[in-house]
Amino acid sequence: MARIGILYSHVMKAAEKVAAEGKNPTVDSVREALGGTGSKSTIAPLLKRWKVEHQESVVAAETGVPAELLLAVKGLYQKLQADVGLQLAQASEAQRIALQGAAERLEQSQADNRNLSQTKLALAADLAQTKDELSQLRAEHHSGAITLAGLESDNAGLRARLADRAAEVAALNQQLAQARTQFEHYQHATAAQRTEERQAADQRVARLEQDLAGARQHGQIQQAALTQRETQLAQSQLEQDRWREAADALQGDLAAMRPERDQLAYQFKEASAAGAALAGKLATTQTALTEARIALAGRQHQAELLGERLRQAENKENSQEAARLTLIEEKAALQAQLASRKR
Incomplete structure (x- = not known):
């Protein structure tokens, strides 16, 4: 049972104090900053909540990196994420166009194969x-x-x-x-x-x-x-x-x-x-x-x-068949690449 009077605000202030001192806010360090009061089972969920809300401070405290630098890195990471998402979307569109072209070429190759088969029968x-x-x-x-x-x-x-x-x-x-x-x-x-x-x-x-x-x-x-x-x-x-x-x-x-x-x-x-x-x-x-x-x-x-x-x-006909197989392999490879990029 947690003692009456240990609130989230107390834990927040204690965690900020520990982080300001350049230490990693843990359950023990926060309990010590609270004057040794409060049970670990009460402090742990409140400290976890604070860490979620103040990830920059937690990371800075854990790694020893300033918060401003963490914010800059976070912005750069978000920008990279956006660029990667845009590139992924562009790659997906290009892959879709390539797959559509491959499908059209495959259909044309199949039509050519049918024509060649008819020509082959006529020649035979x-x-x-x-x-x-x-x-x-x-x-x-x-x-x-x-x-x-x-x-x-x-x-x-x-x-x-x-x-x-x-x-x-x-x-x-x-x-x-x-x-x-x-x-x-x-x-x-x-x-x-x-x-x-x-x-x-x-x-x-x-x-x-x-x-x-x-x-x-x-x-x-x-x-x-x-x-x-x-x-x-x-x-x-x-x-x-x-x-x-x-x-x-x-x-x-x-x-x-x-x-x-x-x-x-x-x-x-x-x-x-x-x-x-x-x-x-x-x-x-x-x-x-x-x-x-x-x-x-x-x-x-x-x-x-x-x-x-x-x-x-x-x-x-053999060349068309080889081209058709190559297109099928290219299509499968593009689909695999698209699937891996989506993952």
């Missing part, structure tokens, strides 16, 4: 279509190559047949030339032999006539010799007839070979025409194959361009 569809067309062109190219190989094989076969026919015609022409040469040689030999035989016969007749005129006594011998000569002449005539029959047979063979030669010439002409037609068809096929190769190269180049555009779109 174009690439798939181009790949289908490329597959069709490759199939057509393969079919054309197979057709060309077949035509080249047929052309080679016809050329081989044509070469065989030409060789046969050349062989027949050579045989015909040989037969003509043999026939001409036979005609010349037969004519020379007949001329020689006629000359010999004329000479023999002249001699026989001379011998007949000069010596008839040898008539029988000469007659026998004449008979022998006539027999030889008959044999020569028979041999000449055989040569003539052989020549006629050769002429018949030559006449029989002419239709075959004409047929071979006609076949050679037809084979030449077929070869020319095949050459034209081969040239047309090669032209179509060249055009298909050019179209295939164009499609491949277009596919490469589409692939490059697709890769660029993917790279741009």
Whole structure:
């Protein structure tokens, strides 16, 4: 129980006295200044009230700093508090503007990502279509190559047949030339032999006539010799007839070979025409194959361009995604800074 008469005013005066002496006003020092009266339980709350109301004096007493200096420091502290509050408000506004800009950039990045996704889908569809067309062109190219190989094989076969026919015609022409040469040689030999035989016969007749005129006594011998000569002449005539029959047979063979030669010439002409037609068809096929190769190269180049555009779109999409993540991280950092400053 506090004694009656210990009031706040008493404690206030005692505390001011202790503080004026440069001491720290404590419960014991104030009780001593009161003359040792009053309980600590009564003085303590009253002294606490005084310290709250006179913080400058308490601090000055505790630290040994003058009250005027404490007031100046307090004013400076309050000014710093105001400046810090203003800077915090400005920083909060700047952070709000930065967050709003980051949100707008994030929204724009998301819109760009959606556009890039649509562009990517369109490019993927174009690439798939181009790949289908490329597959069709490759199939057509393969079919054309197979057709060309077949035509080249047929052309080679016809050329081989044509070469065989030409060789046969050349062989027949050579045989015909040989037969003509043999026939001409036979005609010349037969004519020379007949001329020689006629000359010999004329000479023999002249001699026989001379011998007949000069010596008839040898008539029988000469007659026998004449008979022998006539027999030889008959044999020569028979041999000449055989040569003539052989020549006629050769002429018949030559006449029989002419239709075959004409047929071979006609076949050679037809084979030449077929070869020319095949050459034209081969040239047309090669032209179509060249055009298909050019179209295939164009499609491949277009596919490469589409692939490059697709890769660029993917790279741009990755860049947009990285920028979006960076903006999200910046936003989170700004929000964390704002939260720490508010605290």
